Amino acid sequence: MIAWTPEFIKLFEELNFSATSSPIIARFDPNKPTFLRTDSSAEGMGWILMQPADDADLQKASALLKKTGECLFDLSMAGARLKLVFFGSHSCNDIEWKYHSFTGEGACGRWAIGQNQKFLWGCHFYWLCADCSAMKEPLEYDGSILAMIS
Numbered sequence: 001m002i003a004w005t006p007e008f009i010k011l012f013e014e015l016n017f018s019a020t021s022s023p024i025i026a027r028f029d030p031n032k033p034t035f036l037r038t039d040s041s042a043e044g045m046g047w048i049l050m051q052p053a054d055d056a057d058l059q060k061a062s063a064l065l066k067k068t069g070e071c072l073f074d075l076s077m078a079g080a081r082l083k084l085v086f087f088g089s090h091s092c093n094d095i096e097w098k099y100h101s102f103t104g105e106g107a108c109g110r111w112a113i114g115q116n117q118k119f120l121w122g123c124h125f126y127w128l129c130a131d132c133s134a135m136k137e138p139l140e141y142d143g144s145i146l147a148m149i150s
Contacts, residue, residue, distance in 0.1 A: 018068055026051060026083040028119055033062055035073070035082055036120070038112045039130035040104035042097045047112035049119060050082035060119035070128070102137070105129050 016017075028051065035050045052058045052073060060073040061080035073082045090111075094101075099107060109127055113120060130136050 009013055024084075025086050026053070028085050030123065033065060034085075034119065034123055034125040036109075036112055036116060037128040037130075038108045039104070040099070040108035042092060042099075042104075044089055044091045045096070045104070045108040045111060047087065047115065048084060048106070049086040050114050051085055053081040053083045055080065065126075086112055086116065086119070086125070088112070101131060101140055102135075105135055109135070 028049075032051045035049060037048045039046055052062060055079035057072070064070055064072060073080045096104070096107065109129065113127075127135075
């Protein structure tokens with residue numbers, strides 16, 4: 001049993017304030033950069049649709065992202081921040097739980113893009129995988145796709 005010490009009460013009050021302070025979920029703005037963060041495991045798949053917060057670092061980080069591809073969002077609590085717009089998840093079905101990480105990350109991205117097509121249709125967006133190398137390696141692979149036959 002946990003005792004409600006003054007430290008726990010203070011922590012609860014801080015969490016309660018953070019969870020209920022406005023805005024919790026941002027309204028989608030088609031004029032801002034859009035980010036789709038995904039992750040997949042044997043248990044399930046999930047995604048978060050995010051956009052930059054309205055702060056002083058927003059313009060600088062957005063311009064750098066468009067010009068160089070370097071993403072400065074969410075690197076520090078004091079810098080340009082991404083805010084939650086929408087999110088979703090599901091448990092893996094009988095086939096999905098058997099996927100290799102490459103296949104799982106790709107399937108998760110495809111599913112997440114489909115779930116967010118009303119926001120992403122005709123829009124340039126950034127897909128952030130939890131394991132970006134899982135998507136980068138197949139895209140950069142230039143070897144044979146045929147299995148070795150002995």
